[in-house]
Amino acid sequence: MVLRTGPMPSAQPSLNADLAREVAARLIAGHSEQLISFQLSGYGAPDYIQKHIQLARQNPFFQGASAISDMVQRQNWILETERASQRLHPESRTIPRHERLSPETFLKEHYSVHRPVILTGLVDDWPALSKWSPDYMEDKVGRDTPIELQKGRESTKSFEIDKLKLKTQIPFGEMADFLRSGKPSNDMYVTANNGAANRQALAPLWEDFSDIPGYTQSTSENDGFLWIGPQGTLTPFHHDLTHNLLIQVAGRKKVHIVPSYEEARMRPIRKYFSQWSLDDMLAAPAERRPQLLECEIGPGDALYIPVGWWHHVIGLEQSYSVLFTNFLWPNTYTNAYMGG
Known part of the structure; x- marks a missing residue:
């Protein structure tokens, strides 16, 4: 012992x-x-x-x-x-509009310094601007052609975070009928997240738009994403891992944007989502809420959203949009933590 x-x-x-x-x-x-x-x-x-x-x-x-x-x-x-x-900066509280801005000026005054802008006059020749409607799209795509979309978004408050769970396939005709009804809704929405699955199904629509000379370049994996939805669609605050060019083809959208340097005030969750709702942000005391920019885009407008900038989007009308990320300049910002 x-x-x-x-x-x-x-x-x-x-x-x-x-x-x-x-x-x-x-x-x-x-x-x-x-x-x-x-x-x-x-x-x-x-x-x-x-x-x-x-x-x-x-x-x-x-x-x-x-x-x-x-x-x-x-x-x-x-x-x-x-x-x-x-x-x-004199434009820090507004999002300027510029008609037919040269690619060189866009790169110098916006892309390289992360300053949003609405560009006009760049896509005036797109057939989509005058053609896209539920009837036209149904005729081009085919009523029975299956497409992927998010369905059941109104069944959960976290519809954006749960978007992968809401992926559903339906015949395009069902979506066309839904759009023709004119009913405001956030329940069914074709978004960029459905792009890979829909590229072949919606291929005929690519005949109606094209790259923007001096701004974008087409690649086999990246030549645009489509957004198709009724009045009332809502995309809550989030930021993307790329510079985005959101081009409005038909209808109007209201976009609220928060600069990336407001990160500490954005109450982030799940890396690139935010706990803020728009109503809560607008009601918060000025010292607590981040700086908020607001704009409205309509047919032919191209909104540049810099990488890392938070945005919130409301469909004011039935809406069709094309999203480009295939800029001529570097646009890859994912890493081991901020995986896409």
Whole structure:
């Protein structure tokens, strides 16, 4: 038998997991130890809370998380300086319109500096502008041709996050009938997310539009995405991993846009979605809400949305749109974390 000599080890206080999480979160947020003890006094005496603070600071996992938090806070600081500087620009609170803007000017004043713009006069020769309607599309595509779309969007509040679960195949004629009814709805919508499945089925419609010389270039994998929906479609706040050129063919859409440097105020979830609804954002105190830009686009308008900029889109009328991401300039920004 081996006898232990010397003083007995001091008893360690029991760890309260809920308190530990609260302490860690407040330390990461930069709260003082005195404030944390006051905020969490409901968990026990100051000494008990102080012991949890000490354990947190000694924990290597917390130390790693703290280092990442410092890095994120520095990045947020850089974004705040960018925000302050950008708001000095005379166009920082509006989305300008430019008629037949040259590709060189677009690259210099918008694409390379991430500044949205509505371009007009670029697609005036597209047959789609005068032809696209439920009847015309049904005749071109075929009433019985199966297409993929999101169906049942009104059955869940998280329809955008759950869009993969809502993918459904129906005959194009069913969609045409739905559009002809004129009923406002967010329940059925053909979006860019359905592009890969629909490229062959909707191929005849590609005869009615084309690339924009000096702006885009066609490739076998990337020559446009179609959006087809009734009045009342809604795409909540999110950002994409590419620069986008949203070209309105028929109908009108209202678009709200938030700059990428407002990241800290956008309450992001699932990487590129936001917890904000438009109504909540408009009702929030000015100091809490991000800067919000608003525009309306109609037939022939091409809205440039820079990569990383948040946007919210409402279909004011039955609407047909073409989305291009195949710019002549670099447009690949996915990485191991921000996977597309």
